[in-house]
Amino acid sequence: MNHVVRSRRVVTPEGVRPAAIHIADGTIARVADWDDCGYDFTDYGDLAVLPGIVDTHVHLNEPGRTEWEGFATATYAAAIGGVTTLVDMPLNSIPPTTTREGFAAKRQAAQGQCAVDVGFWGGVVPGNQRELAGLVADGVRGFKCFLVDSGVAEFGWVGESELAPAMQILAGLGAPLLVHAEVAGPIDAVAAELATADPHRYATYLASRPPAAEEQAIQLVTRLCRATRARTHIVHHSAASALPLLRDARAEGLPLTAETCPHYLHFTAEAIPDGATPFKCAPPIREAANREALWDALAEGVLELVASDHSPCSPSLKAMEVGDFVSAWGGVSGLQLAPSVVWTEASRRGHSLVDLVRWMCAGPARLAGLAARKGAIAPGLDADLVVFADDERFEVTTTAIQHRHKVTPYVGETLRGAVHATYLRGQLIAERGKLLVTEQGELL
Numbered sequence: 220m221n222h223v224v225r226s227r228r229v230v231t232p233e234g235v236r237p238a239a240i241h242i243a244d245g246t247i248a249r250v251a252d253w254d255d256c257g258y259d260f261t262d263y264g265d266l267a268v269l270p271g272i273v274d275t276h277v278h279l280n281e282p283g284r285t286e287w288e289g290f291a292t293a294t295y296a297a298a299i300g301g302v303t304t305l306v307d308m309p310l311n312s313i314p315p316t317t318t319r320e321g322f323a324a325k326r327q328a329a330q331g332q333c334a335v336d337v338g339f340w341g342g343v344v345p346g347n348q349r350e351l352a353g354l355v356a357d358g359v360r361g362f363k364c365f366l367v368d369s370g371v372a373e374f375g376w377v378g379e380s381e382l383a384p385a386m387q388i389l390a391g392l393g394a395p396l397l398v399h400a401e402v403a404g405p406i407d408a409v410a411a412e413l414a415t416a417d418p419h420r421y422a423t424y425l426a427s428r429p430p431a432a433e434e435q436a437i438q439l440v441t442r443l444c445r446a447t448r449a450r451t452h453i454v455h456h457s458a459a460s461a462l463p464l465l466r467d468a469r470a471e472g473l474p475l476t477a478e479t480c481p482h483y484l485h486f487t488a489e490a491i492p493d494g495a496t497p498f499k500c501a502p503p504i505r506e507a508a509n510r511e512a513l514w515d516a517l518a519e520g521v522l523e524l525v526a527s528d529h530s531p532c533s534p535s536l537k538a539m540e541v542g543d544f545v546s547a548w549g550g551v552s553g554l555q556l557a558p559s560v561v562w563t564e565a566s567r568r569g570h571s572l573v574d575l576v577r578w579m580c581a582g583p584a585r586l587a588g589l590a591a592r593k594g595a596i597a598p599g600l601d602a603d604l605v606v607f608a609d610d611e612r613f614e615v616t617t618t619a620i621q622h623r624h625k626v627t628p629y630v631g632e633t634l635r636g637a638v639h640a641t642y643l644r645g646q647l648i649a650e651r652g653k654l655l656v657t658e659q660g661e662l663l
């Protein structure tokens with residue numbers, strides 16, 4: 220299956236240039252000059268061609284909570300949104316990916332259902348240290364842990380006494396540890412005072428997850444990273460006040476990286492209506508000044524990458540009729556829209572498509588140990604491509620959403636940057652919001 224895709228604006232690691240991408244057997248054979256395209260080629264004119272987006276933070280919830288989301292629906296949404304590789308989080312499915320049996324059940328559930336490539340994170344939970352080496356041998360790409368209640372009973376959180384030995388093991392295995400960086404102390408400290416506050420107000424929810432919870436978690440994790448040298452990654456970083464800690468860890472040369480999410484880069488606490496529970500996530504979406512600090516940290520490289528943290532649930536669990544932030548499930552649904560959301564805000568701040576690719580393709584591919592296959596338009600890599608109309612604006616409507624459920628805080632938003640076509644390993648799998656080929660995804 221040899222083919223050529225060409226455009227006046229191909230985003231390569233060296234920059235944006237006119238090029239003809241020669242594809243052979245699903246991989247990029249070479250990136251040639253624009254007019255070196257043979258006879259069988261598809262010309263995308265001035266539309267940008269990017270590497271497929273790699274999203275390393277997705278909760279697929281199958282098996283066990285497939286009514287929240289699942290492999291078929293999430294990978295459909297991913298494909299039309301330009302996301303060609305997902306890495307699934309180990310919790311919210313039942314069983315969670317914390318044992319070899321749990322991982323086998325997960326892979327079996329995914330088999331034959333995926334429209335894009337899917338990899339898996341395992342979980343570090345109390346008492347599963349003996350599972351970690353086996354999970355790596357079976358193919359998990361690293362591990363996720365919580366330092367605070369995860370929201371589901373079957374995925375417990377770990378304290379320092381459990382985390383330190385686990386990180387020692389992971390350092391030996393060379394597997395990264397992804398950390399939900401909030402600790403309970405500062406959250407518990409404000410709980411009594413907020414017990415009588417109005418649960419419909421977003422301000423109440425925001426106050427219940429103070430930045431200090433992130434700061435103290437990162438202090439703990441930095442200390443353990445220094446002691447064990449385990450490769451450590453902070454997921455969904457939100458608090459601007461904790462960024463100096465990341466900057467210091469980086470300056471010290473620790474193997475500690477961090478991501479943020481589209482919702483923290485797009486929304487602001489000031490604009491979230493009371494009762495609007497689709498915006499609830501942990502840590503929370505903070506104020507406008509916080510958002511700008513996250514953008515500065517991305518530009519500086521203190522935040523390395525952007526991942527969606529797509530974490531949907533059944534609509535009833537969002538408690539939208541009552542609009543109660545306390546009882547609603549926490550998690551933002553936004554996988555399909557992630558590249559457009561980030562581009563909307565990035566382009567507004569003068570960033571380029573090269574930056575977008577660094578944050579959403581190359582960075583996540585590196586985190587998941589996939590850089591030899593994914594994350595760039597370069598010879599030898601999988602021919603995962605996204606044709607992106609970076610100037611096209613569109614309004615998000617519920618009918619366009621292909622997640623299992625339509626609940627998302629992005630409905631009604633006007634975004635910049637539309638995905639016109641998605642190629643997975645050389646094959647055109649989606650075009651203009653329509654999935655053309657199902658089940659082409661591989662389990663990585």
Ligand SMILES: [Zn+2]
Nearest residue numbers: 276308528530
């Ligand atoms: Zn998550």
